[in-house]
Amino acid sequence: MKDVLSSNWPHCMLQEIYQQPEVVAKCLERYGGVGIRDWQARIGEQESEIHILACGSSRHAGLVAQYWLEQLAGIPTRVRSASEFQEAPWPLTPNTLTIAVTQSGETADTLAALRLEKVRRAQSGHIQQSSWLGITNQPGSTLTQEVDHTLLTLAGSEIGVAATKTFTAQLVVFFCLTLDLAVQRRAIIEENLSQLLVALRQVPALMQQVLEQEKTIQDLAQQLVAAEHCILLGRGVNRAIALEGALKLKETTYLHAEGYSGGEFLHGPIALLDARVPVVTIVPNDSSSEVMLATVEKAKAHGSPAIGLVSQNLAAQTTSLFDSQIILPDLDYRLSPLLMVIPLQLLAYHIAVLRGLDVDRPRNITKTLA
Ligand code: M6R
Numbered sequence: 027m028k029d030v031l032s033s034n035w036p037h038c039m040l041q042e043i044y045q046q047p048e049v050v051a052k053c054l055e056r057y058g059g060v061g062i063r064d065w066q067a068r069i070g071e072q073e074s075e076i077h078i079l080a081c082g083s084s085r086h087a088g089l090v091a092q093y094w095l096e097q098l099a100g101i102p103t104r105v106r107s108a109s110e111f112q113e114a115p116w117p118l119t120p121n122t123l124t125i126a127v128t129q130s131g132e133t134a135d136t137l138a139a140l141r142l143e144k145v146r147r148a149q150s151g152h153i154q155q156s157s158w159l160g161i162t163n164q165p166g167s168t169l170t171q172e173v174d175h176t177l178l179t180l181a182g183s184e185i186g187v188a189a190t191k192t193f194t195a196q197l198v199v200f201f202c203l204t205l206d207l208a209v210q211r212r213a214i215i216e217e218n219l220s221q222l223l224v225a226l227r228q229v230p231a232l233m234q235q236v237l238e239q240e241k242t243i244q245d246l247a248q249q250l251v252a253a254e255h256c257i258l259l260g261r262g263v264n265r266a267i268a269l270e271g272a273l274k275l276k277e278t279t280y281l282h283a284e285g286y287s288g289g290e291f292l293h294g295p296i297a298l299l300d301a302r303v304p305v306v307t308i309v310p311n312d313s314s315s316e317v318m319l320a321t322v323e324k325a326k327a328h329g330s331p332a333i334g335l336v337s338q339n340l341a342a343q344t345t346s347l348f349d350s351q352i353i354l355p356d357l358d359y360r361l362s363p364l365l366m367v368i369p370l371q372l373l374a375y376h377i378a379v380l381r382g383l384d385v386d387r388p389r390n391i392t393k394t395l396a
Pocket of ligand 1: 081082083084127128129130131132133136187188189190273274277393394395
């Protein structure tokens with residue numbers, strides 16, 4: 027096991043990827059129980075809808091959270107890219123919890139969207155006010171001064187431009203919030219809740235097991251180092267992980283990567299495939315696994331190299347299908363994004379290293395777009 031505190035890391039991004047089990051454990055210690063807790067400050071108790079504003083990886087965390095909030099807590103949830111909000115704000119709804127998510131707490135688009143929403147609500151006298159929640163990694167940031175409540179992601183400072191540990195910390199905070207809301211609203215049965223809590227507490231150890239596969243991922247990076255395009259597919263709760271994996275690849279390796287929902291992919295983007303376009307498919311053990319594997323068959327028929335991120339209990343049946351597969355420990359599929367994202371972070375990291383790129387400071391972008 028690597029010593030995450032040592033300073034002998036070739037890049038901050040790699041160290042930050044390895045810090046994830048520790049960060050998740052810390053977030054679970056703070057937020058991982060269920061019931062009215064000091065951190066919760068009755069967030070979302072009255073609200074019937076949730077609106078999430080964010081950019082980049084923080085928006086992807088919001089998309090995973092949308093799945094959880096709707097499917098586990100039964101709360102209608104919208105997610106909008108904060109950078110699009112000025113042009114297309116959503117219709118105002120009563121009893122709404124508005125959540126702004128930004129690891130830095132300073133992203134100009136996210137703050138501007140939040141401010142616009144506050145003005146719109148203030149001007150719409152007849153509509154009940156929203157409550158305002160911020161999720162950020164930066165105590166004292168501008169965001170924290172502009173919301174009623176803040177949930178800190180406790181990831182410690184993240185230097186690499188690519189969000190890694192702050193992303194998984196955002197997911198954990200969102201998941202704990204979802205469970206609390208689900209319990210408050212009696213939207214979840216006891217048995218389901220206990221299963222999820224048991225699974226949640228296993229996450230740090232299982233993340234560690236995923237990290238132990240770095241060598242296999244490094245070999246895969248070698249196979250993909252010359253690729254110019256890459257497609258990533260996920261469904262349901264992992265659709266946003268396909269988007270996040272594609273973002274990691276784009277910003278660290280400059281490879282043209284796109285993430286799609288496995289279903290939507292068949293409605294046009296599949297025309298992109300040929301032997302030069304590898305397809306990475308996320309296959310947790312859930313009700314969509316069969317349909318995902320059928321999509322992989324189709325991709326292979328067009329000559330694409332097929333790479334799978336596959337749950338352990340499906341691995342025997344998928345070995346002959348995939349050209350390469352990374353096997354992930356079994357975990358309740360609803361929590362699988364927390365594991366599935368790690369091989370994608372490592373893949374992006376290793377391709378960037380093999381390409382001789384400045385992993386921590388990719389060209390054209392800065393850590394915070396303030
Ligand atoms: O600080 P924020 O979370 O608001 O940043 C939002 C995006 O700029 C950020 O997630 C960006 O996409 C990252 N470089 C992704 O790795």
